[in-house]
Amino acid sequence: GQNIDQxxxxxxxxGAIVQINCTYxxxxxxxxxxxQQHAGEAPTFLSYNVLDGLEEKGRFSSFLSRSKGxxxxxxxxxxxxxxxxxxxxxxSVNSGAGSYQLTFGKGTKLSVIP
Amino acid sequence: DAEITQSPRHKxxxxxxxxxxxxxxxxxxxxxxxxxxxxxxxxxxxHYSYGVQDTNKGEVSDGYSVSRSNTEDLPLTLESAxxxxxxxxxxxxxxxxxxxxxxxxxxxxxx
Numbered sequence: 001g002q003n004i005d006q007x008x009x010x011x012x013x014x015g016a017i018v019q020i021n022c023t024y025x026x027x028x029x030x031x032x033x034x035x036q037q038h039a040g041e042a043p044t045f046l047s048y049n050v051l052d053g054l055e056e057k058g059r060f061s062s063f064l065s066r067s068k069g070x071x072x073x074x075x076x077x078x079x080x081x082x083x084x085x086x087x088x089x090x091x092s093v094n095s096g097a098g099s100y101q102l103t104f105g106k107g108t109k110l111s112v113i114p
Numbered sequence: 115d116a117e118i119t120q121s122p123r124h125k126x127x128x129x130x131x132x133x134x135x136x137x138x139x140x141x142x143x144x145x146x147x148x149x150x151x152x153x154x155x156x157x158x159x160x161h162y163s164y165g166v167q168d169t170n171k172g173e174v175s176d177g178y179s180v181s182r183s184n185t186e187d188l189p190l191t192l193e194s195a196x197x198x199x200x201x202x203x204x205x206x207x208x209x210x211x212x213x214x215x216x217x218x219x220x221x222x223x224x225x
Contacts, residue, residue: 033213042204042216043157087157091211100145100211101172106156 002026004105006088011111012078020073020108022088030100031091034062034073037107038084046086047073075110083112116141120205120217127224133192135220137205143215145208146188148172148180150201151219157204163188195224 003025012018024032031050035043049055049064049071061074073086085107093100118139127133139146148160159172161180169180177199179191192199202221206214 030211042218044216045213048213089157101159101162102147102214103159104149104157106154 002090002092002103004088004090004103006086006105006108008106009109009111011113012075014078014080014112014114016078017074017076018078018110020075020086020088020110022071022073022105024069024071024088024090024105026069026090026092026103028092028094029066029090030093032062032064032071033089033091033102034060034071035087035089035104036084037087043087078112080112080114083110085109118205118207118215118217120203120220122220123218124221125223127195127222129195129197129224131195133195133222135190135192135203135205135222137188137190137217138186139205139207139215139217140186141207141209141215142185143207143209144185145210145214146182147206147208147214148178148188148190149204149206150174150199151204152201160190160203161188192222195222197224200224 006022034046037043047062054063059076064071087107088105089102121136144165147162149157158174163182205217208214
């Protein structure tokens with residue numbers, strides 16, 4: 001089975017940097033996704049890591065260590081509009097069926113304060 | 115522009131009734147998914163499909179069914195709605211292995 005852990009809530013100040021951690025235990029690991037979800041809206045794709053290391057995309061970066069089962073999402077120069085939930089999702093592959101599935105963590109609610 | 119839509123956006127129904135939630139995508143994606151999202155549980159997979167006539171059960175499939183007669187649509191049916199099925203339902207689609215695009219969601223209340 002899959003087990004994904006991330007903090008429930010975090011608070012950070014506008015203009016600061018925040019790191020949201022995600023740890024996972026899974027079989028057939030085939031990549032890790034981060035999604036952003038504003039209250040009352042659909043999740044939207046932020047980043048994807050399949051190899052170890054850092055992927056940078058503007059103010060957002062995501063890091064993966066497959067050996068440690070660990071990822072983080074780094075948000076720089078925080079803005080009020082970054083207040084949202086951030087969902088970590090692990091993709092696993094069923095090699096026999098050739099199928100992919102995403103398993104989501106429960107999400108981290110980030111509040112950005114002035 | 116390609117998109118994924120869901121209807122209705124809000125639905126109130128009574129226990130025991132059959133309910134169908136629609137999902138339509140114009141991405142021409144083969145993969146489509148249904149999730150439910152509840153406080154304390156995050157997004158959980160109900161059913162998924164990798165192409166026409168293909169359907170598979172997810173983590174929480176009891177009480178739900180899907181059918182895939184074309185590429186664009188994956189309707190989700192609650193055979194006999196129960197109060198435990200009150201939730202927000204999201205449909206998603208993806209190209210093989212790539213990121214999933216989510217619809218706007220349907221808020222379902224079963225009274």
